[in-house]
Amino acid sequence: MDRSGKALQGFLAVFLATLATGLAAPAPAGAQDGGFSSCIQTLRRDASQRGILPQVxxxxxxxxxxxxxxxxxxxSQPEFSRQPWEYINGLVAxxxxxxxxxxxxxxxxxxxxVEQTTGVDRHIVAAIWGIETSFGKAKGNTSVIRATATLACYGRRQEFFRDEFLAALQIIARGxxxxxxxxxxxxxxxxxxQFMPSTFLRAARSGSGSAHIDIVGSVADAMMSTGNLLREEGWARGQGWGYEVVLPAGLDLGLAGRDRPQSIAQWEARGVSRxxxxxxxxxxxxxxxxxxxxxxxxAFLMLxxxxVIMKYNNSENYAMAVGHLADRLHGGGPFMRPWPVTExxxxxxxxxxxxxxxxxVGLYSGTVDGKLGAGTREALQRFQARAGMxxxxxxxxxxxxxLRQGG
Structure with missing residues (x-):
């Protein structure tokens, strides 16, 4: 490992140790010895290969x-750390x-x-706008170049953010x-x-047909780009996102889960109604x-x-908030069954x-990170069934x- 690599590794060790104890992180090694600059310079050739001029x-x-x-x-992701109703109700105010x-x-x-061009429901696009930036009032004030450069050199997702940093430079280079x-x-x-730079390069479209795309200053460009992204991810024209449903007594709850889809007709045959x-x-x-x-x-049946909404943010709670806000914008009301708010x-x-x-107990093989996604829930379902719950x-x-008692 070269000297700059050791400096970077040393910074990470110190940073993670201080973070674990709740103390403020020290200044990175790169701030004193050029480690950060060295990291950025390793991306110069990749930038050139993407057509980014040296002067840019x-x-x-x-x-x-x-x-x-x-x-x-x-x-720090509230989609995974708060109860669903706290997260959803906070966004669908x-x-x-x-x-x-x-x-x-x-x-x-x-x-x-947007609807005519992409086939995506306007209420879904507007809901994403509202949730992401409160309809443009909270777009963020952090330098995109500085943020992606920092995360390209430090942290646990450096490869991902190196691509985002280079994409950000391409956006600037193209004006x-x-x-x-x-x-x-x-x-x-x-x-x-709130497009990531690479997403912008892939999916952004002008709302007026111009070669210049401004999702920061133009509502038309931002909405068209959002609709186009969802279309590219597979949005089914004319179909909603899901339905709140009523379950019959005695329905096997083990049927719940993303990997157990059935037709609406099959759910109806099991006694599920809208x-x-x-x-x-x-x-x-x-x-x-x-x-x-x-x-x-x-309870919900998800289409x-x-x-597709989860492609925007890989969280079921986020997708539910978008879908529910879209329904409310369309004139719908709150969910009919109350949440278990005392839990x-x-x-x-x-x-x-x-x-x-x-x-x-052999039921979960995913990452132990405290984020209770679909894999954790499916493992929990198997444990609950085994325990008679x-x-x-x-x-x-x-x-x-x-679980502590051994089931």
Whole structure:
């Protein structure tokens, strides 16, 4: 390993140690001995291969310094650490619904073009806009170049962010965003609907047919780009995202899960009905049963478009928030069945323990990170079924205690 590599490795060790104890991280080694600069310079050849001129690279990086304050945010994701209802209700607030309805009217011509061109429901596109940046009011004020450069050299996802850093330089080189306006989230997402730089290069489209695409300053460009991204990810025109449903007594909750889809007609044959008594519009659609609040919370049949929304942010809670806000913007009301709001969320240590104990009994083989995604829930379902509990995959203090007792 060369000297700069050792400096980088040393910084990581010190940073992670101080982070674990809750102390502020020290200045990175690169700030004193050129480790950060050396890391950036290793990307010069890759930049050239992408058509980024040397003067653009030099102008963008000559005075660049790392911002290590953003590293501690890598594992801070409310989609995975809060109860579903806390997360969803916080995003689908009454004032956001009211503002979104007004903006859909104000930009009606824009959303008409988006629907006609991409086939994506305008309410879904508007919901993403509202959730990502509060309809453009909170686009972020972190330099995209600095954020992606920092994460390209430090942290656990360096390879991913090296590509994002180079993509950000390409965006500047092509003149889509002026350097002084190229600001966004701590992770490098930018614009009205928070595209990562590589996503911008792949999916961004102008709302007016111009070669210049401005998702920071133009609502039309941002909405068209968002609709186009969802279309490219497989959005099914004319299909919604899912339905709240009523489950019959005695239904096997082990049928829930993304890997167990059935047709709407098959779910109806099992006694599942749409909440409110309305009919399902297409009985041949495939859907999976989703129980985000467990057996005591609302139940849903999720259509393929739900998985498309997750391509935007790989979180079921995020996709539910987008879908629910879209329904509210369209005139719908709250979910009909209440959430089990008295059930406390497990702490991060408890979520990690849950995964560890599921692994110890041979039911979980995924990453032990405290993020309770589909893999953890499926393992939990198997444990609950084995223990004679309702196999809803919902993590509670009671089921953790049962795991501690050995089932």
């Amino acid at each position: 690279f030099e102008r963008s990086t000559s005075a660049l310094t790392p911002d290590t304050s953003i590293l501690r945010l890598l594992d 009454a004032n956001r619904v009211a503002e979104g309805r007004q903006l859909l009217q104000r930009h009606r011509a824009v959303f008409d073009r 889509h965003v002026a350097p002084q306006n190229f600001r966004g989230s701590w992770a490098g997402a930018f614009g009205h609907t 909440a409110g008594g309305r009919p399902f519009p297409r009985r041949g659609d495939m859907a999976f049963l989703h129980l985000p609040g467990g057996a005591r919370g609302p 393929p478009n739900f998985r 406390r969320a497990l702490s991060r240590d408890e979520r990690i323990e849950l995964q560890q104990r599921l692994a110890q 309702a196999a809803d995959g919902f993590p509670t203090a009671a089921v953790l205690q049962r």
